[in-house]
Amino acid sequence: MDAPAQNVDTVGWGVIGCGWVARDFGIPAIQNASNSRLVGLCDRDGDALAATLPDTSVPCRTQRTGELLRRDDLDAVYVATPNDSHAELVSACAEAGKHVLCEKPMARTTPEAESLVDACRTAGVRYATAFDQRFHPAHRRLQDLVADGTLGTVTTVRIHYACWTPADWTPDGISLDNWRVDPDRAGGGAFIDLAPHGLDLTQMILGEPLTSVSALLQGQVFDYPVDDGAALIARSESGTLLSQSVAYNCPDVFPRRRLEVIGTEGRALAVNTMGQDEGGEVTLTRSDGTETAIDFDKDRSPFLGQVDAFARSVRTVEPFPFSPAHDLHIMRLVDAAVESPSTEVPVSPAPAA
Numbered sequence: 001m002d003a004p005a006q007n008v009d010t011v012g013w014g015v016i017g018c019g020w021v022a023r024d025f026g027i028p029a030i031q032n033a034s035n036s037r038l039v040g041l042c043d044r045d046g047d048a049l050a051a052t053l054p055d056t057s058v059p060c061r062t063q064r065t066g067e068l069l070r071r072d073d074l075d076a077v078y079v080a081t082p083n084d085s086h087a088e089l090v091s092a093c094a095e096a097g098k099h100v101l102c103e104k105p106m107a108r109t110t111p112e113a114e115s116l117v118d119a120c121r122t123a124g125v126r127y128a129t130a131f132d133q134r135f136h137p138a139h140r141r142l143q144d145l146v147a148d149g150t151l152g153t154v155t156t157v158r159i160h161y162a163c164w165t166p167a168d169w170t171p172d173g174i175s176l177d178n179w180r181v182d183p184d185r186a187g188g189g190a191f192i193d194l195a196p197h198g199l200d201l202t203q204m205i206l207g208e209p210l211t212s213v214s215a216l217l218q219g220q221v222f223d224y225p226v227d228d229g230a231a232l233i234a235r236s237e238s239g240t241l242l243s244q245s246v247a248y249n250c251p252d253v254f255p256r257r258r259l260e261v262i263g264t265e266g267r268a269l270a271v272n273t274m275g276q277d278e279g280g281e282v283t284l285t286r287s288d289g290t291e292t293a294i295d296f297d298k299d300r301s302p303f304l305g306q307v308d309a310f311a312r313s314v315r316t317v318e319p320f321p322f323s324p325a326h327d328l329h330i331m332r333l334v335d336a337a338v339e340s341p342s343t344e345v346p347v348s349p350a351p352a353a
Contacts, residue, residue, distance in 0.1 A: 015030070029301055077098050078130070101306070136302040137300050142268055157242045210237075210345070229249050229250075265287050
């Protein structure tokens with residue numbers, strides 16, 4: 001095995017899955033986090049692997065998962081592969097004693113998600129789902145506005161989160177494998193890909209779980225075998241309503257990333273904060289009609305905040321802010337949303353793994 005890393009205070013990261021999200025956002029966050037270092041890259045696609053940090057020396061660059069997981073300088077793994085491989089890869093990481101940050105959705109179904117959480121709990125390693133938008137400074141400000149009462153009683157959350165994703169979509173021209181429209185690999189289409197972000201953000205901003213949910217799926221523009229759009233409604237524990245639309249059939253030139261939180265004393269609107277990038281705008285309209293811009297750090301990457309928080313949880317007793325039980329609840333909401341109208345989803349907290 002390789003010699004232990006010299007800098008034992010930082011977390012040694014490996015990345016499994018070198019697609020565009022990992023290349024453009026996840027890996028740079030690991031490189032820029034003061035408590036992290038990149039020790040390995042793994043992808044079975046040789047072209048994707050070669051295109052990742054092509055001019056940078058990385059201690060391990062491999063197409064074999066086992067080779068990466070055997071490294072002594074590896075502490076945590078960022079799993080950024082198609083959804084159908086999450087349960088198997090997370091379980092393999094756990095068995096190797098490596099902590100895991102896994103891309104959303106956790107898996108294709110709730111049972112698959114439960115299996116990977118159980119594997120991490122049994123192995124005694126930390127698990128978290130990579131909902132990077134939790135760490136966007138704008139969304140943290142929305143959370144503050146609710147918590148400090150600025151918005152009064154929150155009655156409604158409205159979200160529109162969409163993009164244009166034809167069957168031959170590719171973000172970079174490197175990989176032409178659009179697995180997101182393959183039902184076997186993705187577990188669904190626009191709904192399972194995009195709706196979990198809104199479900200997660202709504203619960204975070206409100207500080208309480210969603211307990212009732214229903215959705216309608218559409219396949220109106222593209223002829224692939226998954227949904228290309230969906231509309232969801234949900235109700236929180238205290239009665240706040242969520243209305244969310246997600247789509248693969250919305251041209252990118254249209255306004256398509258809006259998050260609105262409405263209360264009896266104010267309305268906060270976040271524009272272009274949902275997505276992988278930093279920045280965007282937040283405005284607050286008070287009940288007297290006055291409107292002000294809300295300040296937040298527009299230069300901090302949500303991926304950097306995520307990596308920093310997970311690495312801290314690995315190196316200290318400080319827990320990751322979102323437990324596996326929280327993430328499993330989101331998976332149950334996703335599954336329940338399309339099963340029957342207004343499905344009730346009981347909240348059953350479990351110990352964090």
